[in-house]
Every structure is written in structure tokens, then in C-alpha cells.
Amino acid sequence: MTAELPPGLALQKVDERIMTLNVGPQHPGSGHMRIIVQIDGDYIVACDPDPGYVHRGEEKMAEYRNYITNIPHLERPVIHDSCNILYPYVLGVEELLGIEVPERAKYIRVIASELNRCIYTMYWLAIYGIFLGHSTMFMWPAGDRELLIDLMEKMSGARVTHAHFVPGGVRNDLPPNFEDVCLRQVNYFEKRIKEYAAIFYDNPILIARTEKTGILSRQDAIRLGTTGSVLRASGVDYDLRKKEPYDVYDELDFQTNVLKEGDSYARSKVPWLDMMESCRIIRHALEKMPKSGSVRVKLKPNPKGGDDSVYKRVESGRGSLGCYIVSDKKPEPYRVKLSVGSFRNLIALPYLLKGEKLGNMPSVYWSLNYWPVEADR
Amino acid sequence: MGTATGIIKALNSGIKHIAIKRFTLRYPEEKLKFVGDGYQFDPSTGVGIAGLKGRHMLFHDHCTGCQLCSIACEGVAEAIAMVKVPDQQTQNKKSIMPQIDYGKCVFCGLCVDACPFYALYMTNDYELSSFSKEGLIYTPAQLAVKPYVTQDSEIKITDRGATHG
Ligand code: SF4
Ligand code: SF4
Numbered sequence: 290m291t292a293e294l295p296p297g298l299a300l301q302k303v304d305e306r307i308m309t310l311n312v313g314p315q316h317p318g319s320g321h322m323r324i325i326v327q328i329d330g331d332y333i334v335a336c337d338p339d340p341g342y343v344h345r346g347e348e349k350m351a352e353y354r355n356y357i358t359n360i361p362h363l364e365r366p367v368i369h370d371s372c373n374i375l376y377p378y379v380l381g382v383e384e385l386l387g388i389e390v391p392e393r394a395k396y397i398r399v400i401a402s403e404l405n406r407c408i409y410t411m412y413w414l415a416i417y418g419i420f421l422g423h424s425t426m427f428m429w430p431a432g433d434r435e436l437l438i439d440l441m442e443k444m445s446g447a448r449v450t451h452a453h454f455v456p457g458g459v460r461n462d463l464p465p466n467f468e469d470v471c472l473r474q475v476n477y478f479e480k481r482i483k484e485y486a487a488i489f490y491d492n493p494i495l496i497a498r499t500e501k502t503g504i505l506s507r508q509d510a511i512r513l514g515t516t517g518s519v520l521r522a523s524g525v526d527y528d529l530r531k532k533e534p535y536d537v538y539d540e541l542d543f544q545t546n547v548l549k550e551g552d553s554y555a556r557s558k559v560p561w562l563d564m565m566e567s568c569r570i571i572r573h574a575l576e577k578m579p580k581s582g583s584v585r586v587k588l589k590p591n592p593k594g595g596d597d598s599v600y601k602r603v604e605s606g607r608g609s610l611g612c613y614i615v616s617d618k619k620p621e622p623y624r625v626k627l628s629v630g631s632f633r634n635l636i637a638l639p640y641l642l643k644g645e646k647l648g649n650m651p652s653v654y655w656s657l658n659y660w661p662v663e664a665d666r
Numbered sequence: 667m668g669t670a671t672g673i674i675k676a677l678n679s680g681i682k683h684i685a686i687k688r689f690t691l692r693y694p695e696e697k698l699k700f701v702g703d704g705y706q707f708d709p710s711t712g713v714g715i716a717g718l719k720g721r722h723m724l725f726h727d728h729c730t731g732c733q734l735c736s737i738a739c740e741g742v743a744e745a746i747a748m749v750k751v752p753d754q755q756t757q758n759k760k761s762i763m764p765q766i767d768y769g770k771c772v773f774c775g776l777c778v779d780a781c782p783f784y785a786l787y788m789t790n791d792y793e794l795s796s797f798s799k800e801g802l803i804y805t806p807a808q809l810a811v812k813p814y815v816t817q818d819s820e821i822k823i824t825d826r827g828a829t830h831g
Contacts, residue, residue, distance in 0.1 A: 358740075362742070436828065446705045446717055446788070460714045461715055464702060484679060493669040
């Protein structure tokens with residue numbers, strides 16, 4: 290058949306053995322994104338991730354709201370990690386407006402951000418469990434997450450989307466008796482996540498399914514620009530909390546977790562080890578925090594920045610999260626650009642899936658610590 | 667570690683959980699207890715008071731009709747509309763007060779931060795579901811009512827695990 294094709298379109302030659310499969314965008318596992326895989330029998334020959342189904346225009350919206358009213362919508366892309374996604378924005382606005390944050394507020398922000406990292410990672414782990422058909426590993430993290438959600442709700446008044454960080458500190462001081470409750474629940478939480486080792490991380494069935502699948506070498510991890518747990522699972526010791534400490538991270542005692550293997554198993558283990566480190570950070574921060582003092586500096590209504598731009602980044606649950614803000618002497622920012630870890634890790638997916646079995650796709654895909662809504666902004 | 671020992675260990679870890687207490691909160695019968703009476707804001711210090719960000723509460727004897735809450739919400743959700751109220755308050759010359767549409771509100775509490783006259787707080791009431799869209803719009807008179815809430819369940823940590831009780 291030689292019918293004329295409209296300009297710009299071309300027919301693709303189809304190999305008889307190759308089948309194209311769309312995973313998503315309505316697939317419960319893929320989240321709001323589509324992965325186009327081409328399979329030959331049971332093996333993947335090519336993979337094309339197709340994000341963008343939940344683009345919300347957060348960056349454009351930020352140009353029409355002032356520095357304070359930007360807060361509620363900017364945390365929407367990752368509602369489980371809403372403190373961490375606001376963190377670079379708030380740090381950037383503080384630098385633009387020249388605000389010095391009180392010491393106690395810095396500690397509260399670190400505690401809130403670590404709690405949020407754990408809340409996000411537990412949710413991610415629950416989904417990882419159900420991806421591998423391990424329904425206990427869905428129930429336990431989903432339940433134990435409640436301990437920390439309860440703490441965040443006491444601290445900020447909302448279970449998710451806390452809108453707690455503002456330029457100049459945090460919205461409110463800790464409720465009375467919070468330190469004791471926090472210490473008790475975080476200690477119990479740490480005990481609980483250690484129990485996941487026997488049922489999940491040391492489980493031979495899980496190891497057989499995830500070990501040596503989707504190996505990302507150290508060179509590739511750096512070359513592709515991956516970040517966060519994906520990078521650390523490939524043997525690169527890079528954690529922004531250590532490399533570019535913000536707020537009070539340089540005064541706290543913690544270490545980064547680095548594994549060498551770079552396979553799905555290592556990528557699923559690093560966030561779990563990070564959670565234990567987060568528990569240590571929270572305990573240490575609670576101990577070192579000034580017991581009283583101001584938590585928020587009063588701003589003028591509708592604060593304006595100068596003719597300036599600023600780039601700040603923090604370590605979120607999914608890796609480095611950057612925020613670039615340009616101001617032009619108006620109460621609204623001229624431009625807000627978010628650089629998110631999810632999107633940068635997704636680039637590795639086509640490389641990892643090539644030659645893998647189709648059955649390994651879910652474990653490799655979710656081990657990249659990918660959050661579709663964040664990637665689309 | 668051999669495969670068999672690993673599987674037995676994993677099973678054992680699950681079986682041990684039969685003896686552990688249930689963590690589930692039986693929601694409509696039990697309700698979580700929150701700290702304080704809801705999120706409040708002190709304009710003199712510029713710092714909020716911790717509490718749940720639930721349904722708002724409006725104090726008619728403080729509200730001056732200055733519209734600052736509605737201006738704050740314009741950038742967030744446009745949930746607040748200023749409406750005429752029948753009751754005469756000396757401090758409220760124009761007799762207008764906020765009316766909140768909970769179909770739009772995202773419970774960020776920025777309107778509470780914006781009110782300079784201690785007139786708008788948030789409460790522990792989060793059960794706002796309604797059968798119609800109109801039912802979600804709360805007039806100033808409805809907002810003035812202090813909600814009746816019974817919430818007493820807290821997370822308890824015992825040797826046999828955590829429970830809500
Ligand atoms: S809580 Fe936020 S969204 Fe709701 S009325 Fe107040 S400012 Fe608007
Ligand atoms: S509630 Fe507060 S901010 Fe809103 S109109 Fe009344 S006094 Fe003004």
C-alpha cells in the first residue's frame with residue numbers, strides 16, 4: 290500500500306517478533322505515567338517512558354501568586370513529602386528577601402523534613418511491596434507510617450500537605466510535650482522498620498527477584514545524572530545534606546548509606562537504611578534544639594525581592610530537589626523552576642530495562658524512586 | 667543463609683505478629699485526639715498556635731469586615747466570599763463577613779494568618795461531608811458555631827505493639 294502520508298508522519302517498520310505493550314497510564318502500578326515497552330517473547334528490547342499525564346503547571350501558577358500564597362500549591366506535587374518540596378523554595382525566598390531564620394525554627398524544619406522523608410519512603414516501600422506481590426509489606430509500612438503522620442499532624446495541623454514552612458521559619462511552634470511524644474514514637478518506629486529485614490530485605494524470594502536485575506553501574510549513574518538513593522545505591526557517596534549542608538544539618542551527626550551493587554535490591558535497600566539514619570537525625574535534633582525562642586520572623590505584608598535570582602537545593606526523599614527563583618522587584622516571583630529528583634532518575638529506566646525480563650519491570654521501575662506527579666510538576 | 671532458613675525466618679516474623687495488638691483505628695466509632703482546639707494565630711507575635719487545621723470558626727464580635735482573609739485566599743483557593751450579615755456589630759461598619767466554601771478550601775490556614783483582629787480560627791472539626799455543593803458553603807452564622815467534637819483516641823505504645831486506644 291503506498292497511500293500518501295501527511296507530512297511529518299512516518300510508518301514504523303514492525304518486526305514480526307516484537308510486540309509493543311503500553312503499561313499505563315491507567316495501570317495501578319505505573320502511577321500516572323505510561324511506559325511503552327517492546328518485547329521479544331519475555332525480554333524487553335526497548336523501553337520508552339512517557340510521563341506528563343499529570344502536568345499541573347505549578348511553575349506557571351507560581352508566577353501569579355505572591356511569595357506566601359505560593360506555598361499551598363507548590364507542595365502539591367508530592368503530598369507525602371510536602372515539607373521537602375517546599376524546603377528549597379523557602380530557603381531561596383529567604384535569601385532573596387534577606388531574612389535570617391531563628392535557630393529553633395531551623396531545628397523544627399530539619400525534624401519536619403526528616404519525618405516527611407520517612408513518611409514518603411514508607412509509602413514508596415508499601416507500593417514496592419505490592420509491586421512484588423508481597424502484601425504484608427504493603428500493610429506494615431502503610432500502618433507504621435501512621436506513627437509519623439500523627440507526629441506531623443500534631444506539629445503542623447494537617448496529616449498531609451502541611452503548609453508548615455514559610456519564608457522566615459515555620460508557621461507555628463511545637464505543641465507542648467511534643468518532644469517526648471516524638472521521641473517515643475520515633476523510637477518505636479525505628480524498632481518496627483528493623484523488623485522489615487526478616488520479612489522483606491533478608492527474604493530469599495525478594496533477593497532472588499531483585500538481585501542482579503537492572504544494574505546501573507557507577508559510571509552510568511553519574512553520566513545519566515541520577516540522584517538520591519539511585520546514585521547512592523550505585524556506589525556514589527553523594528548526599529546534599531552532607532555535601533551542601535543547609536539549615537543545621539552540618540551540626541547533626543549522621544552518615545550516608547552507600548551500596549556498591551547498583552541493582553534493584555540495592556536501590557530498594559538504600560531508602561530503608563536512610564530511614565534509620567533519619568531516626569537518628571530526629572533524635573539528635575530534638576536533643577540539640579533550643580528549648581524556647583522565636584520560630585518565625587515577622588515579614589512585611591507582600592514582601593518583594595530585588596532584581597535577583599537564586600538557586601537552592603535540598604536532599605528530598607527522591608534525591609536532589611532544586612528550586613530556581615527569579616524575582617523582579619514585584620511581590621510575585623518572575624519565574625520559579627523546580628528541578629526534581631524523580632524526573633532525573635527516570636532517564637535511567639530505558640537503560641536498565643533493556644534485556645530485562647518483562648516480569649522484572651515493576652521492580653526495576655519502582656526501585657528508581659519515581660513519583661509521577663512530582664516529575665510532571 | 668540458606669534459602670530454607672530465610673523463608674522460615676520470614677514466615678516466623680509474620681507469625682509473631684499474630685500476638686501483636688491491632689494498630690487500626692476503628693474510625694467512626696473511635697476518633698483521633700488532636701492537640702489543642704485547632705490552629706490559631708497570634709498577630710501580635712506573628713506566630714501560630716499548633717492545632718488541627720479543620721473547619722473555621724468566626725468570632726462575630728471581633729470581625730471588622732476588613733477582607734484581609736478573603737484577599738489572602740484569592741491566591742490560594744478563592745474559597746472566601748464576603749457577604750452581608752444582618753446583625754449589627756459596632757466594629758463592623760459595612761456589616762460584611764467571610765463565607766467559606768469548603769468545596770474549594772484546602773485547609774492551609776493562610777486566612778487565619780492574615781486576620782489581624784483575632785476573629786478567625788480553625789477548629790478540630792473535619793467531618794464536613796455533604797450531599798450537595800450548597801451544603802459545603804458555610805455562612806458567617808454557621809461559622810460562628812463552635813463545633814461539638816468527641817475525639818479521644820491516641821496512639822499508645824506498649825510491649826505488645828502500638829494501638830489506638
Ligand atoms: S484555609 Fe486556605 S483555602 Fe481555606 S479559606 Fe483559608 S486561605 Fe482559603
Ligand atoms: S475574619 Fe479577620 S481578616 Fe476576615 S474580614 Fe473579619 S477581621 Fe478581617
